[in-house]
Amino acid sequence: MNMRVPVSWLREYLKTDVAAKTIAQYLTTSGPSVERIEKDGQDLIFDIEVTTNRPDAFSIYGLAREAHAILKSYSQKSQLLTPKGLQTNLRPDTNYQLPVEVIIKDKNLCPRFTAIVIDNVKIKPSPAIIKNRLEKCGIRAINNIVDIANYVMIELGQPMHTFDYDKIKRARMVLRETKAGEKIKTLDGKLRKLPNGAIVIEDGERLIDLCGIMGGKNSAVSSRTKRVVMFVQSYNPTKIRKTTQALAFRTEAAARFEKGVDLEGILPALGRSIFLAKLTAGAKIASELVDIYPSPQKKKPITLSLEKLNKYLGLTIPSSKAQSILTSLGFATTSTAQTITATPPSWRTTDCQIEEDLIEEIARIYGYHNLPSKLPKGQIPDREDSILTRVIELKKSLKFQGLTEILTYSIISRKFLELTETAEKDAVELANPLTEQWQFMRPTLLVSLADVIAKNQNLRPNIKIFEVAKTYEQVESDLPKQDLKLSVALSGASFYDIKGLVENVLEILNLEAKFEKPKQNPLFVKEFSAQIKVGDIEVGVLGLLSHKIRGYFDFKYPAVAAEINLTTCYQLPATRKTYKPVPKYPPVIEDISAIFDQKTTVAEITSSVKKLGDPLVKQVEIIDIYQDPKLGKNKKSVTLRLTYQKPTETPLQEEVTRFKNIIIRELERLFKAQIRK
Amino acid sequence: MNLQIKKALEKAKAKIESTKTVKELEQTYVEIFGKNGLLTQLTKSIKDIKPKDRAKFGQSVNAIKKEIEAALAKKRSSLDVLRSAALIDITAPGKKQQIGHLHLVSQAIEEIVDIFKKLGFSLQSYPEVDWDWYVFESLNIPKDHPARDEWETFLVKSTAKPHYGSLVLTPHTSNGQVREMERVKTPPVRMINIARCYRRQIDVSHTPMFHQFEGMLIDKNVSIGDLKGTFDYFTSRFFGPKRVTRLRPHHFRFTEPSFEVDITCGVCLGHGCRICKAGWLELGGAGMVHPKVLETGKIDSKRYTAFAFGWGIERTIAMKTDIGDIRLLYQNDLRFLEQF
Secondary structure (H helix, E strand, O other), rough: EEEEEEEEHHHEOOOOOOOHHHHHHHHHOOOEEEEEEEEEEEEEEEEEEEOOHHHHHHOOHHHHHHHHHHHHOOOOEEEEOOOOOOOOOOOOOOOOOOOOOEEEOOOHHEEEEEEEEEEEOEEEEEHHHHHHHHHHHOOOOOHHHHHHHHHHHHHHHEEEEEEEEHHHHHEEEEEOOOOOEEEEEEOOOOOEEOOOOOOEEEOOOOOEEEEEEEEHHOOOOOOOOOOOEEEEEEEHHHHHHHHHHHHOOOOHHHHHHHOOHHHHHHHHHHHHHHHHHHHHHOOEOOOEEEEEEEOOOOOEEEEEEEHHHHHHHHOOOOOHHHHHHHHOOOOOEEEEOHHHHEEEEEEEEHOOHHHHHHHHHHHHHHHHHOOOOOOOOOOOOOOOOOOOOOOOHHHHHHHHOEEEOOOOOOOHHHHHHHHOOHHHHHHHEEOOOOOOOOOOOOOOOOHHHHHHHHHHHOOOOOOEEEEEEEEOOOOOOOOOOOOEEEEEEOOOOOOHHHHHHHHHHHHOOOOOEEEOOOOOOOOOEEEEEEEEEEEEEEEEEEEHHHHHHHHHHHOOOOOOEEEEEEHHHHHOOOOOOOOOOOOOOOOOOEEEEEEEEEOOOOOHHHHHHHHHOOOOEEEEEEEEEEEEHHHHHOOEEEEEEEEEEOOOOOOHHHHHHHHHHHHHHHHHHHHOEEEOO | OHHHHHHHHHHHHHHEEEHHOHHHHHOOOOOOOOOHHHHHHHHHHHHHHHHHHHHHHHHHHHHHHHHHHHHHHHHHHHHHHHHHHHHHOOOOOOOOOOEEEEHHHHHHHHHHHHHHOOOEEEEEEEOEEEEEEHOHHHHHOOOOHHHHHHOOEEEEEEOEEEOOOEEHHHHHHHHHHHHHHHHOOOOEEEEEEEEEEEEOOOEEEOOOOOEEEEEEEEEOOOOHHHHHHHHHHHHHHOOOOOOEEEEEEEEOOOOOEEEEEEEEEEOOOOOOOOOOOOOEEEEEEEEEEEEHHHHOOOOOOOEEEEEEEEEEHHHHHHHHOOOOOHHHHHOOOOOOOOOO
16 A cells, blocks of 8 residues: 655654655665655655555654664664654543443454544634645645544544534444444445445434444534544454445545554544644543543564574574664564564554564664575475476477467457357356456367457468467366367468378377367367377367358458367377387388278278288378369379388389289278279 | 690690680590590600600609699689579578467566576476465465455355365465475475466556466575575576666565565666666565465474565566567567567
8 A cells, every 4th residue: 555755744753864865765675665756846755655564654653663763774863753742631621521422332343442522623724734734645635623633644544533523413422333224424425335244333313434434424523513522443454344345435544444553552643633623723622531442452572583583584683783673663672692572562563473573674674685695505306397397398399380379368258258169157257357358267278369360360361370378167166177278270271281280299299199080169160170189088179160260250261270288198108219220121112092982081091001011011101182073073082102111121023012912902992992003 | 844744734724714614614624634635645645755754754744633633623613603603692581491489478487497497496387266275365364354455356256165265366376385385295395386367457567367477495494595596596697697686675464574576677777767767676576485374384384484486477578678568468469479
């Protein structure tokens, strides 16, 4: 959370000659970061990021306190002054006392409740200094009383509220949780329907405060107000947070209450507000102080081992130095030869609870830049890398085959999901999507690749892209299945182009692939696609992208694609490569061309030829396939290249002819092939 | 030298000199060294020489033979050059295989992995859709804690599981911390985990999906100094030796102490300029692993200490290159992708 800090205000409590820029630099290095410095007339404004664990520093005085400790460690002189009126006497000024009846239904809602009534209030604009400071911090000045509440909040970090005493029915305040359906009109004029469990105050008749977030309109201080309840508390941070989340409404006060406020700082804040009310509105205390504080904050000393401290820092720091740092931050310390025991100040009790918290305080004030920088010693663990390291190599191999890697969002729209024909119940769906464009975790990368082809198709007809990413499938009451997949898409290319690429990929993965008839897949044209298998395990799919995809993305050119499950592939045993002696004698190589029925697959042909040619035929390659009406209806010509080879000599022509004749005869018999001479 | 020999040499040289093509040169060679060639005839004529002069004659013939051969070789190479120059335009495009491109994010990942591997870190991979427990609770971020606000987390429609809670898209890679501890059980641990992360935000410096990398080292006696050293090692290799890092106090629930890591701006090297404001750019978050997190991962926090860090890859790319708007990385315009 960020805070605007006028440097003039900061300097009211931090007396030092150090330049603003230098203060900012030291704060950033050892404390809350000054993210920006703006000029505002004669003044400078620091924009400071205060981390959520430091609500104590989310105030002008808190930052002055912090800067004071930090400047000291940089050997810079400074003095910390406390705001006036923290110790104001809260005894009544009047000889009459106005009654206030307070009932707290559940003490867990409100660890400390203080209130006091002031009379004789003259509502008017605040003095210029208060108005200016509030405005520099981005808060609109309203009148002297309302401004005090905001002023004290910014200055001390303690939010507070003011009620018009005369608007509180029967002078009664009941603090409780909301019941279903309750409503309140807040100061900003909005009628808010409250969730269950919000903390509210009810007077004799109605709700008058949405505690910790914003006061009720019905009890607000106005220009006619004479008597005011000055009201400072702390609330259960979780309750405040839940309410702000349910209402989607967060105020400066709520941002502080949900992080917790210093219980011991409540009375001083009330004192300061009374001091200011007397000063600016002529107020007189007209009631007893109400202070309900059932379990006062306990001091919790922490013992830090010096050995541990030095281990963390990587150097030896004198105990006295460590103690003086803690003291400068308000800790009370004692020590032994081996330990320091430090009791955090009241404003740091929630933040500082364990040894490591003290180490952080000492280390940051000592200066992280003063700690050594060295490479870790110790044993290197013997641990295998995940498959991602192998993926890097695979991606590079694709790059060198001319493909360009894309990166698309893993979150897709409902429309894209529909294209995959995945049922919504099987998909991983977001409960709080940012836009309609991103609603489901994708079960396949292919639709995203099709989208990228469409976006780029005006550049050139041939696009070659790939992506490696996880895909997501719902698994009943378990983590979704999150397999890593490789998807490739080629536009203006054929089935055989993508098949060749897939064959290359599997060769790189050291796997022997088979291609079989595809299962039903809405992304591909059935007749022009195949499933990819290694042994009996399906590892992917490839083929021509379906007409539906082509139509939806308005492809100018047909596109082919493949998706391979890498998680599966990397779990499969790689093909073992074995040594075979390099043949000593040259082979005889001869081709056979024949006309086959189109339905006859080359796999059937080659496997028959291999069987028939054994042991003389060592290799059967398909070197040409073509179709032509001249060959006859539904016919194709296939040219096979046969390698005849023997380990002991070059095969004799008679042997070759004998095998060749058998092969030709059987091709004619088995496949009704017409041999072409 | 014999006049006959001198004449033969001059004749041969003249023939070679007048040659215009490699083919002609071959013809010339035959004319000199062939069956009836100039030199062959000269050698044959030795029988007409008086026996006492024959040795000298032979030496002279050999000498001019060498000279002629040298002249031929010289001519041949000059003709070769001429032939090449006439046919080749070295500025015309060569015949090459098409080479594609890796995405900048992949290039960065490879570089990062290589650097950390040298320090003994291994690359691990953890779920990108994970239980609330691993993403928040195990990291000391209870339900309803304001610290959760820092991550604009996407929630998944699912039924909550006892202990693990509901499913979320990981807004950071730190879900790998306790998962890694559970897997390894006994330190030392040196791991990096690179994954896609998701947050509900989009602007010039944020995309709803981005890549984060996480490092964690658990061992005996791990100090803030080790963390600093590791960062310095990484940044000097990844960003170059001129750039340095600094730690700034910060707060994360799962580390104590916690830091923001800044790196000097690449433009002004830390002097301050219009791009970086004060000379530093925010790189990512880091810290010493909170003892509660170690204990949750069943690591004895009395024996072991650990550091962890994490930051966005896209951010580091933006810092290293001139890409001002990181959404460009996800637009998948080939004209962009093919630049790298």
